[in-house]
Amino acid sequence: MAKRGKKYTAMREKVDRTRKYNFSEAVTEALGTTYTKFDESLDVAVRLGVNPRHADQMVRGAVVLPHGVGKTVRVLVFAKGEKEKEALDAGADYVGAEDLIEKIKGGWLDFDKAVATPDLMGAVGKIGKILGPRGLMPNAKAGSVTFDVNRAVQELKAGKIEFRVDKAGVVHAPMGKVSFGEEKILQNMAAFFDTLIRLKPTTSKGAYMQGISISTTMGPGVRIDPLEVKNLIRFATT
Structure with a gap:
């Protein structure tokens, strides 16, 4: 087992690992464990009561976080003709078709998100x-395969994130930067969980959200009571 540094160990001791916090308390605890000089990200991990091996229980989606994730997103769009101009006008960083495909085949990957019109898929x-x-x-379910490239680009630039359940039944997603402060992070989390709830498969039985944990890039995990999700969403809508 890898040894942890003294600073990490000290921060871990600040968190009650036997307790499940509410969202506000958890974010306060997580933000209080930062010890690096850079602006760390705060991420959430949600263990779902689904079986990802079954196609009808594969949870996948996207959401526009109200405050983004705190980073500049480089968007590439596969489009031709009028849609190429539309993508450029919307703020896309790279737009093209076969030329970009050949460039990517050659090893170029200097972008963060990709959008494509259906005719080029x-x-x-x-x-x-x-x-x-x-x-x-690009994926149709995430809204990145579309003829409405203007909307797709603007949403990605504004802070749209995509997420999907992994083989272990866990969804990971970024919720912003430590510098955002508690309120903005909570509002981002509320938007994310509201979307995640709506994506619950009809074939999923029992508790849908079985475990929630948040952590900063270098900090320890802070557990959250899944029953607090409804209170979080209510907080964001009041």
């Missing part, structure tokens, strides 16, 4: 083995 599919493992493949 056949060509984009040829680089699926490159984009897929890196989470860069």
